[in-house]
Every structure is written in C-alpha cells, then in structure tokens.
Amino acid sequence: MxxxxxxxxxxxxxxxxxxxxxxxxxxxxxxxxxxxxxxxxxxxxxxxxxxxxxxxxxxxxxxxxxxxxxxxxxxxxxxxxxxxxxxxxxxxxxxxxxxxxxxxxxxxxQKPVIRLDHIVKERYPTFTDALRDLDDALSMIHLFASLPTNENLPPATVANCARLVKEWAHYVIRAGALRKSFLSIKGIYYQAEVGGGQEVLWLVPYSFAQNVPVDVDFRIMHTFVEFYTTLVGFVLFRLYAIEGLVYPPRFDKDADENAGGLGAFTIESRGAAGLFTTGDQEKKRAEEAGEQKDVSKQMATLGAKIASLTNEDSAASTTAEPEQEEGGTSREDLTIDTFTPAASSSDPLPQPTSSQTTSTSTTLFLNTTFYLSRETPREPLEFLLRSLGCKRIGWDAVLGAGAYTEDPSDISITHQVVDRPPTFPPPSAAGNGSAPSVTPSTATATTGRVPGRIYVQPQYVWDCINAGRLLPPGEYAPGALLPPHLSPWVKPGEGYDPTAALPDVEHSEGEEEEAVEDSDNGMQEDLASESEPEPAPAPPTATAPIEDEPSEEEEEEEEESEYQRELAAEAAGTKPPTPSEQAMKKQKKKNKAKMTRQQREEEDQKEMKKVMMSRRKRKLYEKMVYSNAKKEGEVEGLKRKRRKLEGRSKGKKGGRGGEEV
Structure with a gap:
C-alpha cells in the first residue's frame, strides 16, 4: 500500500x-x-x-x-x-x-554599523549588472538631494546624496557620455552611455521649493536610499578608475557654500598629474635628474637603434602587403557593416557606431561662449553645456560663484540664454517701415541686446542635444513661439507627431461652428452664405456604396426586443445592461448598417475567427484591440485640438487683415 x-x-x-x-x-x-x-x-x-x-x-x-x-x-x-x-x-x-x-x-x-558592501557584490556579480540597475538608484538619489531636511530626512543623508549627484555629473561631463535629454512635467530626463555602451536613464526634479508630503513612509524610502548610495559609490569608483581619475574628487567647502555647484569639486588624474606628497615629489625629481645624466650615454647608441627599427619596419611592411592583397581588404577599406530589416514593418535594427560618430556630439558647443540670464535654470544648463564641450559659461552673480564671467556685456560671449520676452521692440518695428541707423554703442541701450550675439531660449540647448547638431537660432528667439519639444525616445510614427502636417479632413459641425464664432469676420461669412443660393446636391455615382438604412418598423422591433431582453434579465435575476452598454451596442449596429457589403463580410470573418480562438487568446486579442483603439482615440483628439487651434489662429489673422484694409 x-x-x-x-x-x-x-x-x-x-x-x-x-x-x-x-x-x-x-x-x-x-x-x-x-x-x-x-x-x-x-x-x-x-x-x-x-x-x-x-x-x-x-x-x-x-x-x-x-x-x-x-x-x-x-x-x-x-x-x-x-x-x-x-x-x-x-x-x-x-x-x-x-x-x-x-x-x-x-x-x-558599541553602536553596530551596518555594511552593505557584500550585498552589493552578491546582487551584482558583474559591473554590467550594476549599470543596468542604475536608473532607479540615480533617480532616487537626485530626488533626495533636492528635498529639504526634517525629522524624517537627516541632513547627513541629503548631503551624501547631493555629493553623489555632483560626482556623477562630473563623470558624465569628463567622459562625454551624455546623449539625450528631455523636459517633462515630472522633471528633466537624461540619458548617458557609460561602461562601454550601457545606456542609463535618470530623472532629475526641477529646483523648486519642495513640499514634503506627510502620507509617505520615509522609512522605506530611506532604506532604498541607504542601499542605492552604496551601489552608486561602488559604480562611481569603478567609472572614475576607468577614466584614470581619482575618486572621490577633492571637495571645496567654501565654494559649495557660495553656490559653486560643479565648481566645488576638483577632478584629478592619476599618475603624472601631480598626485604625490612632498616626499614623493622629491624622489620623483631625483629620479628625473638621474635620467638626465644618463641621456648622454643613450644618445650615442640612439642612431644605430633607429636604423635597425626602420629596417625591421620596412621588412614587416613588405611581408604584410601580400597578405593584404590576398585578403582583398586593407585597414583603410574597413567600414562598419549596416544591417537592414527583413520586412519593412519590423522594428529597425540598432546600427553600430564608431567612436568618431559618438564623439561629435561631445564637441557641439566647443567653440561657443554662453551667458545665462538670471531667470534661467543654471544647474541643468551648465551640466548640458559642459557635457557638450562648452568650456566658457558665464552667469549673473545672483546665480552663484564659479562663472567664467559675470559681465553680460563681455564681447567674448557668443550665445545668451534668455527666458523672458524682449523689453524693447527691434529697431525695424519702430517708425514707418524704415529702420533708423543704430550704432554699436547705442544698440544695447535701445534694444537691450549686444550686436553680434545670438539670443535663444533654454529649449534651444535641449533640442540641439537631441538633434545632434546646432539648430537655426531664429526659431528660439526671445518671445518667439517655440517649436514642439518632442521626446527623443519616441520613434517617429508612434502616436501623435505635432511636426507632421494634418490630413485634409472635413471638420465636424461643432468644430465649424466654433471656428465661425471665434473668427472676427464670421458675420460677414454668414451674410455671404445667406445671399448665395445653395448648390443642388450632386446625383449619386454608380461606384458609390449603397448604404442600408434601417426603416422605422425595424427600429420599433429592435426597441421591443431590447425591452423583452431587459424583462427576461430581471426575471432571471441577472444584471440588466447599463445605458452606456446599450449606447455602445446601438452605435455598433449603426456603424454596421453604414458598412458596405465587402466591409460586412470582412467584419463577419473577424468575428468567426474570434469564436474559433481559445478563451485566453480571445481576451488577449480584445485587450490589444481596446488599447489600440484608445491610443488612436487620443491621437485623434490631439489632432482635433490642433485643427481647432489652427482654425482660430487663421480666423484671428483674417480678422486683423480685414481691419487693416
């Protein structure tokens, strides 16, 4: 048994x-x-x-x-x-x-100290694993660095997070790892490529006065921050070592108290860059003096060595040339392969890039000098500009210490970031169409601008980074209507694209009425339409589909059957359909009645295929159809809103033009 x-x-x-x-x-x-x-x-x-x-x-x-x-x-x-x-x-x-x-x-x-080093090594056995889990850690540390201290947030934790934030920013700047950035409602998104091609995405909140919520359990969040600070410290040590830098960087407390920002940290290189004590420096100088004494002996045999090396190089080149000919390719002919997708509807394959293509974005603002006005956000702009090669950045003394220049009239400034409309109109707008002569000495006093300097809004820096090139600054002039700021991580064709032209779709009756009411010359259009005779309707062509409209008797029979179904549901004790469900059913029937015969057959075939599906696949298919319809509805709503705004702007322009005439 x-x-x-x-x-x-x-x-x-x-x-x-x-x-x-x-x-x-x-x-x-x-x-x-x-x-x-x-x-x-x-x-x-x-x-x-x-x-x-x-x-x-x-x-x-x-x-x-x-x-x-x-x-x-x-x-x-x-x-x-x-x-x-x-x-x-x-x-x-x-x-x-x-x-x-x-x-x-x-x-x-006797107070026990908890060390988390061994846990970090257990959870991330390789350095790549740690980089893959760095997104949440950086976002959490940037969040805590911007919060005020209270009984739930110790000052030591906030100060440690702020230090790690500056160290991470210095590494991204030094390595030229920044690739994309995006301004959103939640904050500023950044994406960097570190550790040999690993992409890291993190979120930085805006530097506003933060109100700490009372319904958040900061004990749990503090536990996450305690682990994340240990993880980020390990990662930064490894990244600094890869770049040949000393970790942690030297910290200047006085500069930090004067709002020095990134300037409060000094980055030092390992080796011959000067990381020696006084005793080590004396030993190094003695070694250099001993090497200089032996230079005379080495110079005597230097000529023979050079001659032997040249002979060996020539022999190696002669033996290497036939091998290159046999292989058919040389070093100069080597190019990066490109991979094309098998089907046009499939996702595009990520193409490999060389070091030359990736390094071009790091020198985008190399030959420029920026000046940040006092109303602009200094920290994100300084981080972005320094990451893209700009070495000279000035700002107003109100924004803190460490600027290249605090004089806004410095002639070396090529770009100035302004986030307010111009206070004075341009000279061409004054007068009766003829622009008065303006000398350079009086240009600043009359227009508020320095001749020869480019004035842009802050969005210009972000759009240049995402585009990978310097954009025309005319669209980003102070007071100008900015172009749409699109997410660099959304593929073209997915969802709503504000840069694409709208198709010529007839407006609905409600949109036409709103456009007529908002326009200034709407009354004139109404009078003109009343005076003109209505055109006769065109006869239906032979190719037009014939729609089957339900008759009054069929509608009455449908209402009677619906009433009988409700009575049967009440008698059986089941829940009768809600008014919204009834409206959806009626809409489906109306849509089906308006379909052509071919469309009805296709719809019937889809329904038959759904019946043959298993329950799990059918539910998955219905969820997919629902989500796609929801996305399409959102896109259509945005297009409708844009069409309405464009109609209003056209109406206002037409009204102003009529008044001027």
Missing amino acids: AKIKKKGVSGNAKNFITRTQAVRKLQVSLPDFRRLCIFKGIYPREPRNKKKANKGSTQSTTFYYTKDIQYLLHEPVLQKFRDHKAFAKKLQKALGRGDFSDAKRLETT
Whole structure:
C-alpha cells in the first residue's frame, strides 16, 4: 500500500510562506524584516492558487518564497539587527538612570554599523549588472538631494546624496557620455552611455521649493536610499578608475557654500598629474635628474637603434602587403557593416557606431561662449553645456560663484540664454517701415541686446542635444513661439507627431461652428452664405456604396426586443445592461448598417475567427484591440485640438487683415 500523502507538505504549501511565518522564523521585527528584504532584493510573490498556498484558508495574505526566507537566515546583516536591538536596550537603560556619559560612551564605542558592501557584490556579480540597475538608484538619489531636511530626512543623508549627484555629473561631463535629454512635467530626463555602451536613464526634479508630503513612509524610502548610495559609490569608483581619475574628487567647502555647484569639486588624474606628497615629489625629481645624466650615454647608441627599427619596419611592411592583397581588404577599406530589416514593418535594427560618430556630439558647443540670464535654470544648463564641450559659461552673480564671467556685456560671449520676452521692440518695428541707423554703442541701450550675439531660449540647448547638431537660432528667439519639444525616445510614427502636417479632413459641425464664432469676420461669412443660393446636391455615382438604412418598423422591433431582453434579465435575476452598454451596442449596429457589403463580410470573418480562438487568446486579442483603439482615440483628439487651434489662429489673422484694409 502506498504511503498516504499529508496535506500541506508539498506543492504551493511548501514553496510559499506567509509574511507572519517569515518574521517569526527570522526572529526580527516587521520593520527590520522590510529593511532586510529591500537590501537583499526579495519581494512578495503571488502564488497561482492562494488557497493551497495558505493551506485551505482564503484570507488575504502576503506570500514569499520559502527558499528566499531560508536564504535570509545566514545573512550577516540579520545579526547586526539583533546587535542593534541589544544596544538599544543598554542605551535606554543608561538614559533612564540619567547616566549621560555612559550613554555617550555606548553610542561611540558599541553602536553596530551596518555594511552593505557584500550585498552589493552578491546582487551584482558583474559591473554590467550594476549599470543596468542604475536608473532607479540615480533617480532616487537626485530626488533626495533636492528635498529639504526634517525629522524624517537627516541632513547627513541629503548631503551624501547631493555629493553623489555632483560626482556623477562630473563623470558624465569628463567622459562625454551624455546623449539625450528631455523636459517633462515630472522633471528633466537624461540619458548617458557609460561602461562601454550601457545606456542609463535618470530623472532629475526641477529646483523648486519642495513640499514634503506627510502620507509617505520615509522609512522605506530611506532604506532604498541607504542601499542605492552604496551601489552608486561602488559604480562611481569603478567609472572614475576607468577614466584614470581619482575618486572621490577633492571637495571645496567654501565654494559649495557660495553656490559653486560643479565648481566645488576638483577632478584629478592619476599618475603624472601631480598626485604625490612632498616626499614623493622629491624622489620623483631625483629620479628625473638621474635620467638626465644618463641621456648622454643613450644618445650615442640612439642612431644605430633607429636604423635597425626602420629596417625591421620596412621588412614587416613588405611581408604584410601580400597578405593584404590576398585578403582583398586593407585597414583603410574597413567600414562598419549596416544591417537592414527583413520586412519593412519590423522594428529597425540598432546600427553600430564608431567612436568618431559618438564623439561629435561631445564637441557641439566647443567653440561657443554662453551667458545665462538670471531667470534661467543654471544647474541643468551648465551640466548640458559642459557635457557638450562648452568650456566658457558665464552667469549673473545672483546665480552663484564659479562663472567664467559675470559681465553680460563681455564681447567674448557668443550665445545668451534668455527666458523672458524682449523689453524693447527691434529697431525695424519702430517708425514707418524704415529702420533708423543704430550704432554699436547705442544698440544695447535701445534694444537691450549686444550686436553680434545670438539670443535663444533654454529649449534651444535641449533640442540641439537631441538633434545632434546646432539648430537655426531664429526659431528660439526671445518671445518667439517655440517649436514642439518632442521626446527623443519616441520613434517617429508612434502616436501623435505635432511636426507632421494634418490630413485634409472635413471638420465636424461643432468644430465649424466654433471656428465661425471665434473668427472676427464670421458675420460677414454668414451674410455671404445667406445671399448665395445653395448648390443642388450632386446625383449619386454608380461606384458609390449603397448604404442600408434601417426603416422605422425595424427600429420599433429592435426597441421591443431590447425591452423583452431587459424583462427576461430581471426575471432571471441577472444584471440588466447599463445605458452606456446599450449606447455602445446601438452605435455598433449603426456603424454596421453604414458598412458596405465587402466591409460586412470582412467584419463577419473577424468575428468567426474570434469564436474559433481559445478563451485566453480571445481576451488577449480584445485587450490589444481596446488599447489600440484608445491610443488612436487620443491621437485623434490631439489632432482635433490642433485643427481647432489652427482654425482660430487663421480666423484671428483674417480678422486683423480685414481691419487693416
């Protein structure tokens, strides 16, 4: 006879464990259990059969993998939590006795310190794995760096996040890794290419006064930040080492207090760049003096060595030329292969790029000198311009220290970023069509501008980065209507494209009425339309599809059948259809009535194919159709709104033109 299998010892009941059981097994408090799970990257799981996993109970419960909880039993941080609990008891006892000296001694000597270095190495065995998980870490650190300190946000945490933010910005600038940026409602998105082609995307909030919400559990967020700061510190150390830089960079406290920003950090190179103490410098000078003494001996044999090297190079070149001829290609003929997709409807393949193409964007503003007006955001503009090669950036003294120049009339400035409309009209607008002669000395006083300088709005910098070239500055002049700022990560053809021309679609009756009401000469158009006779309707052509319109009797029969279905649903105890569902059904029937015979056949074939699908595939297909229809509806709404705005602008122009005539 086979052994009887007990209930709850295999399957889901064995693979999953509830949160209460996990806390009891680890012998820690619930907040410590949450911290430990965040550090180790362990999250709740959803079993397929909750009833079997909960051993017959239907109560709503949070489940974890049993193997994950078993893995936590041997975690060194778990022992640190227990040590901290014992330390808290001793500290509380000393404070209860009033022995503050003993309490201070306990805090300085016996307080356990939690190290997360080994957890970072466990979760990210390779450097590429750490770079792939850097998006959320950078976004969280930038968020905490912009928040004010309070009882939930310690000053040390905010200062540490601000330091890591500046160190990351310095690396992106030094490596020329910035690729794209986008201004959104949430903040500013940046994308950099680091670690040999790994793309990192992070979000930086705007530098406004932040109101800390009261309904956010900052204990959990602080746990994430505690782990993320350790992770970003490891990554920055490796990235700085790859670039040959010293980490951490030297920090100037006085410059930081004067709002120096990126200028408060000094980047130093390893090796011969000067990272030596006084003793090391003396040894280095002695070694250089000894090398200079032996130069005379080396020069005697230098000619023979050069002659031998030239002979070897010529021999190597003669032997290498036949091999190149046999292979058919040389080093100069090597080019990067391009891959074309097999089908036109498929996604485009990412093409490989050489170092020359990727380095062109890093020198975009190399030969320019920018000046930032006081109303412009200094930190993001300085970061973007320095990332693209601009070495000379000036700003007003109100924005902080560290500017190339604080004089707005400096003749070396080529571009000035302005975020306000011009205070004075241009000279050509004054007078009766003839522009008065303006000398350079009086140009600044009359127009508020320096001759020969390009004035642009801040969006110009972002659009140049995304385009990879210097755009014409005329569209970004102060006070001008800016072109649409599009996301660089949206592929062309996906969704609404504001740069594409609208198709010639007839307006609906409501849109035509609004356009007529908004226009200034709408009354004249109405009078003209009343005076003109209405054209006779054109006879239907033979090729036009014949639409089957339902008669009044069919409509009455449909209403009667709908009423009978509602009565049957009430008698059966089921829920009758809502008015919205009824309206959708009627709309579908009307649309089907307006279809041609060929369209009806295609629709019937689709319905037959849906019937032959399995339940899972049919639901997936319906979700896909619903999401596509929703996206198309949003796109059509944006197009309708744009069409309406363009109609209003045309009406206003026409009205002004009529008044001028």
